[in-house]
Amino acid sequence: MSRTSAPAPAPAEPAAVENPSTTAADAPLSHGLKQRHLSMIALGGVIGAGLFVGSGAAIAAAGPSIVVAYAISxxxxxxxxxMLGEMSAANPASGSFSVHAERAIGPWAGFTAGWAFWFLLCVAVGLEAIGAAGIVHGWLxxxxxxxxxxxxMLMFCVTNLAAVKNFGEFEFWFAALKIAAIVLFLVIGVLxxxxxxxxxxxxxTSNLTGHGGWLPNGTEGLIVGLLASVFAYGGLETVTIAAAESEHPxxxxxxAVRTAMWRIAIFYIxxxxVIVTLIPWNSESLAKGSYVATLEHLGLPAAGEVxxxxxxxxLLSAMNANIYGASRMACSLVARGQGPKALGRISGGVPRIAVLTSSVFGFTCVLLxxxxxxxxxxxxxxxxxxxxxVVWFFIAVSQLILRRRLEREAPEKLAxxxxxxxxxxxxxxxGIAVVFVLMARDPNTRLELYYTGGLVLLLSAAGYAHQRSRAKAAAAD
Structure with missing residues (x-):
């Protein structure tokens, strides 16, 4: 899937690359995010619901070697x-990697990466809304x-329709609560x-060496854990999208990028x-969530509800961030002539039609x-x-190309x-290619790979056709 259609070589600098401060409506996006917002978005983006919930199944497959799986991924x-930080610091833009792909590879690549990511975020909003509703329904x-x-859906749609600082404040406090929870968990675990x-x-070391040892299910179990851990890291990209609306992008x-290493090491690995040291990897209680199971194993009261x-x-944090990210990506695509113009209209520094469209698509996923x-x-x-x-693939290829260009034309931008x-x-x-191969050989992920591949091919074809039509129109003028 890492190969898409092969268009003619793109020009060195596409004509319609986004100016990070303007849109199709020629009105600026707000710069209402403060440094504290951006820092906390970067921290909170590491801690998603997948870490709290999905890690239990990964541990059950890989055993103690899940630590190695998370370290590799x-x-x-x-x-x-x-790589994304290098490009985003040199050229901050609300379209992030989509803008970089367009600059490096051509408009079809920016189109493909941008709309694929928009689709991902909108579906994810629906999934997160369902998960959050299920938790509250258990209480009520x-x-x-x-x-x-x-x-x-209404709450976060309204939040994102208002000034961008509202999104920043919500994410600041959501991230602060998540960080406090995971730090407290780590402190309790180490004690x-x-x-x-x-x-x-x-x-x-009884839980690490007993119950079948470090690799209880062999390398196959490690591979399953590796695949699960790769997708648990989603959400880090939002900080480069948000950076374009910060005071000092x-x-x-x-x-944010420079601190990524210690965040990943502490929070995930x-x-x-801590979990596999404190609780046997084959404990049935892991099915309810690895963090809940660990705290209950230690006999802490009300751990499950906490x-x-x-x-x-x-989940609510992810909903808020994904509506924001989807709306900004759609707005950026429109600014580069790759989407309906209405989505790019700015009012009060916010792309409100893009926010509404992204929210409605997410709610449609819930209804489905x-x-x-x-x-x-x-x-x-x-x-x-x-x-x-696919997004990571575009990021890597774009960085290879743009780095050479920056060193030649503007080395001072390499902050x-x-x-x-x-x-x-x-x-x-x-590494990305290896993950693709592992997905293809695993019956549980093969269908996902094929479906995603189909979508990417369709978007690539549409993007290339759009690129050719715009080139012909420009030539005719």
Whole structure:
């Protein structure tokens, strides 16, 4: 899937690349995000609901080696974020990697990466709304889930229709709560491992070496854990989209990217190490969530409900961020002549029609989960399965091209530099290709790969046709 249609070579600098401060309506996006907003968005973007919920199944497959799986996938994500940070610091734009792909490869690439990511975010909004409604319904069984979904969708649609600082404030506090929860979990976990938590004994290495050892299910289990961990890192890209609306976009994105390594190491890899040390990897309780299972294993009261509240916050945070990201990506695409002009209209510094459209599409996905759960909704889920890998592929290829161009034309813009360029960029491309291959050989992910591949091919064909038609129109003028 890492290969799309092969168009004619694009010009060195496409004519319609987004100016980060303007749109198709020729009105500026607001610059209402402060540095504290951007810093917390970067921190909170690492901590998603997938970490709290989905890691249980990954641990059940990989056993203690899930720590290695998260470390490997975390290294790949760090390389991708470093590449994206280099390009975004040199050219901050609300279209982020879509703008970079257009500059480097051609309009068809920006079209494909941008609309694929928009589609991913909109479907994800629907999924997160369903998950959040399910948690609240457990607390308030008398309230129908559909009404809760409608409430959440309305709440974050209104939030994003207002000034961008509202989005920033919501994300600031959501991220602060998530970070506080995971730091508290890590502190409790380390104390328990050291035998310093009252009422608990240190497990030592018994859960790491017993129950089948480090690789209880062999390399196949490690591969399943690796695939699960790759997709748990989604959400980091939002910070480069938000940077274009911050007070100091270059400094903001540079700082966020430079701290990515320790965030990933502490929040993801550290959490997995604590969990598999404290609780047997084959414990049935992991099915309810690895964090909940660990805290209950330590005998902490009300741990399940507390973690449910944290997961709810993570889901609501993701909804808020994804509506924001989808609307800005759509607005950016329109600014470059790659979408309906109405989506690019700015009012009060906010692309309100893009926000409404993205929210409506997300709500439609929710309705499909009720009306057609076995066909249309499953098709949507499978289609978004590997989109983030496609985005990473475009990021890596774009960075290879743009870095050479920047060094030749504007080296002063390289505020962030990719490590060991170009070798680690090629290493990241190899890593992405390996994940594609692993998905293709796993029956559980093969269909997702095919569906995503079909969508990407359709978007590439449409983008290339649009590119050719615009070139002909320009030649005719």
């Amino acid at each position: 975390g290294l790949l994500v760090m390389l991708v974020m470093r 069984p008398g309230v129908p889930e559909w009404s809760l979904v409608a409430l959440f 328990a491992i050291l035998g310093l938590l009252p009422g608990t004994d240190s497990p030592g 270059v400094q903001g994105v540079a700082k 550290g959490s997995m190490a 973690m449910n509240a944290v997961v709810l916050i993570a 989960s009720y009306w057609r759960p076995d066909d249309v909704f499953m098709w949507l889920l499978r289609t978004i399965g590997a989109i983030i890998l 962030v530099r990719m490590w060991a360029y170009p070798y680690l960029t090629y290493a990241a491309l190899v």
